[in-house]
């Protein structure tokens with residue numbers, strides 16, 4: 001199968017006030033549709049950086065990124081924004097949601113950015129909330145939701161627009177282990193039932209038991225790429 | 232987008248109330264200010280034109296003339312007839328202004344003796360405004376005179392005393408004795424010390440039989456003051472009718488200083504309220520900018536999930552517009568109510584003297600025109616856009632990753 005995400009000799013060096021921090025040092029990687037992959041590695045190993053580059057959130061120092069057939073590392077800000085809007089779903093570690101919007105409005109936010117009419121986007125957002133088991137919380141604001149519920153809303157937002165791939169940077173880091181586990185299980189269910197491609201980072205080893213593929217990073221290099229027999 | 236903007240604006244209630252309140256105050260101030268200045272200007276025009284007419288007709292060479300003779304419109308009766316026939320519904324005041332020496336029993340002074348005859352309504356108004364004691368000379372009387380209070384004092388004469396007028400070298404008697412029947416109180420002392428009024432016939436007998444030096448045409452408007460366009464049109468008709476012999480001037484041409492002052496008021500008011508809006512705008516900038524920097528991370532996520540820079544900039548502008556328009560709505564309401572509450576006239580307590588001194592009406596009727604409301608709202612919208620400029624620029628330069636890493 002053709003890869004949906006591809007990194008070729010991907011390198012990122014941060015420069016801050018003359019200090020050079022190499023975050024990625026020549027990463028090669030391919031993700032094909034339908035995969036459920038974790039990026040694991042210690043703090044500072046470059047997990048977030050890799051996800052940001054693959055998700056067209058940032059530009060690499062060298063190397064290539066591809067989204068399907070399209071090379072993305074050369075694109076300007078606005079084109080990258082359009083790609084993110086249409087093709088990629090994002091879940092971040094924290095502060096995902098817009099505090100003044102309800103769960104439903106947050107879940108519909110990407111669709112609103114896409115210009116989907118209200119009725120349609122509310123229906124789709126509601127369906128996404130249902131898929132994550134939080135339809136009854138649709139009209140609560142984020143501050144009336146638990147951390148786990150907030151992250152489910154964030155996943156619902158990422159899914160509602162039916163992207164080609166969902167990238168999640170430590171989606172469970174701010175959750176207790178039970179909530180974290182149940183979020184991962186939900187994501188996995190969506191992956192299995194609907195074939196949604198997930199790529200997420202974590203440093204919680206217990207979560208790795210549930211994934212099909214683990215990419216281990218250390219010091220900005222891929223040190224292992226294991227396909228796990230699970231599932 | 233507007234719903235989101237509205238909710239974001241009220242996230243910080245106090246701050247937004249202050250900034251929105253500043254806009255509301257600017258709107259109220261501008262409306263009330265426009266209302267009062269317009270009322271004052273209309274009042275000034277009213278006072279001025281009730282004194283001098285909307286049109287003045289003088290001898291064509293009156294301005295350059297050295298001699299009294301050269302200023303005379305000798306065929307006054309003909310001119311008058313022609314005017315009244317052509318311009319229906321106007322009121323006339325006929326004046327013969329004679330420079331003369333005027334004296335009581337002991338003292339003398341140079342003065343401008345004015346023979347005046349007019350439409351009844353104009354006469355009543357003149358008497359009501361200026362007669363402090365006694366009355367005006369009776370129409371057609373040959374031996375009655377009214378003096379400015381200051382002049383009477385200078386001549387040491389009182390009501391009932393004889394007053395002598397010398398106008399040598401004229402076509403009339405050149406000298407006559409009168410009885411002082413009235414004392415006049417003019418707001419400007421410089422005018423009061425010069426003012427002496429006879430009946431027109433009395434003055435003609437004294438100096439120039441059958442002639443006048445000035446005809447005032449008072450236009451009656453349906454409502455309020457006659458428009459400049461009407462005044463100009465009437466002038467054109469009068470000029471065509473009367474020919475080269477006489478000069479027809481509008482009140483604007485006859486009192487260019489006042490007209491220039493009035494014309495200046497609109498731009499001055501506009502500039503003034505512009506600065507008020509600049510001040511309110513600074514508070515809006517502050518509010519919008521702070522609410523941006525407090526939400527950098529949130530903007531980071533919004534960018535990350537696919538909003539482009541234009542979208543984010545529009546969000547900032549929408550917040551500014553929402554805040555300013557909310558303030559404007561409150562301001563329009565409050566300003567409108569205030570002005571409506573003065574619809575029956577506003578009289579500054581204790582300021583009657585001052586107002587009269589400056590030729591202002593005592594009672595003002597503030598009102599605003601739709602154009603002035605439109606100007607106010609336009610200012611508000613520009614304030615919102617200008618206030619959003621800098622925050623929107625900052626928001627437009629945010630990079631998603633950096634913004635999400637931003638320490639709150």
Ligand SMILES: Nc1ncnc2c1ncn2[C@@H]1O[C@H](COP(=O)(O)OP(=O)(O)OP(=O)(O)O)[C@@H](O)[C@H]1O
Nearest residue numbers: 014016021022023042043044045046047048049050
């Ligand atoms: N904006 C930046 N400026 C400078 N250095 C950065 C920046 N972002 C990341 N780094 C550095 O790059 C390296 C990789 O960072 P990255 O955030 O990708 O690691 P990570 O694996 O996600 O770590 P964590 O598990 O703590 O989230 C680290 O050394 C980090 O300090």
Ligand SMILES: [Mg+2]
Nearest residue numbers: 047048049170
């Ligand atoms: Mg990270």
